[in-house]
Amino acid sequence: MNKELKDSIPTDSEVILGILNNSESVLKRMYVAYFPMILQLIINNNGTADDAKDIYQEAVIILYNKIKAGDFELSSKLKTFIYSICRRLWLKRLSHMSRFGGDIRDFQEHMHVEDEVEKQNDMDIQFSKMESALQLLGEPCKTIMEDFYIHNLSMQDICERFGYTNADNAKTQKYKCLQRLKKLFFQQK
């Protein structure tokens, strides 16, 4: 399996194009190709395999969003970028857990990626707010919100799904739910 993996490491431009085109296979090949590097970094620096998974996925998401947003310039190797992001994230987490002894055992060259990590951190805060707001919203509001705003279902579909007698009722319900969700979201600090 390992040999097969090595053979199938996608080139950097392949990855960028693949993500832009929502290619599942390229994403998978990329993920599988670089995970061992990060696993090595984390488990040899006081981390577990689960820590490695968390950190690596966060880094992949940063990369993914950056490519999707169209502002990813390949100034370094993709490998170096991923490694640097993970290294930065792991250092942050280590110092947060006060398990950081002051030195980290490195396996790759790395670069400064503080900005990316900070940006991601801000987004993560917003997302966790949204997550708990949706949780607090409860059913059926949550599903209505998801169906309308995320899955882009029409009011007619929603009306049928939830058995509302007419679209106006469903609209009123949706309006109320949105107001509540906004309230819940902005209430959080």
Add this chain to the structure above:
Amino acid sequence: MFAKVEEVVFSAEIREAKMNEYKLQEEIERYLNGEMSPEELKQFELLRKENTAIDTKVNEHQDFTKLLKQYSDRLALENRLNAIHDEIDVHTLADELMVHPSWVVQLWRNHHSKISVAASVAIFAILSVMFLTGKMTNQDSQYIQLRREVGNLKNKTDKINQKLSQNGRANRSANAERFSGTGFAITSNGLIATNYHVINGADSVYVQNAAGKSFKAKVLYTEPQNDIAILKIVDTSFRNLGAIPYTIKKAESDLAESVYTYGYPQDAPHFDEGRVTSAVGLNGDSLDYQISIAINPGNSGSPLMDSRGNVVGIIQGKQTQLEGVHFAVKSSYLLSAIHNIPADSLTRKINLNTKNTLAGLTRVQQVKKLNNYVFIVKVYQ
């Protein structure tokens, strides 16, 4: 009744406001979703430009729904990644990628508590064994000291053997010098003070001055209990020594006072200096001072001088078991011995020198002057 009407009007207003808000929301959504007709779009954009409150609402709604969308995208991506992740054999990979430290480090990491306990026990055991076998009672240094002493003793016996063999030969050739010590003049007419043990058992006694000239002397008076002897030069070739430069001190010297001696442990005169280290001698004997001057055989009877050139004692001996413990008879005993000399053994009354001419001189000059008044006492048996 009037109030009630107002209330109704008020609640109607609220409902209207709510309705408006709802309508506005509806419009905003339609606007953002591009569901408006060109006419409506034009109007709405005009409204948005004029009314900043509505403009803010539009932006806010847009941001919020965007965040909602992003959030769901994130969730979807995470699910995709998790699905990919589940296909990886993380455990095997982790085993392969773990940097394996050397077996010593691994042993330590896995068993450090046990190793620590074992080490403590071992250290304790070694210490107890050392303690029980007396390894820790400083035997080593004692042993070295003892060895030194043995060395000293050996040296001494060697010397004695040598002397004896020399003496054996010398005895046969008769009149060989048996013992030697030092003495110093107490009067200009030839009274010499020395130790009793120097002349004890002597057949004949000679004194030799620094120039190498010997004079026959006789034992005039002894005080064996104080180890003091007074000799008188009876040789006809003896000339008056001239005024004695030093005086004999009556008072006791203080501890730590700087003292020196001048005597004949060998054929040439020998100078050494030190301090008064105790006002009492061996076993608390008040006869002696302890002094920190190295003394060798032959030094016995040498004058112990203080820095002002007073005789404060007579060098007597040393403690063999202890390092650096040397004794000198206090000068007050010498004075009393001189006083005790029976008048009939004297041709005339002793006049001790009362004028110290060494006081202002340097040590070197003092020693130069002493030269004429210190003698080798040679004893024949």
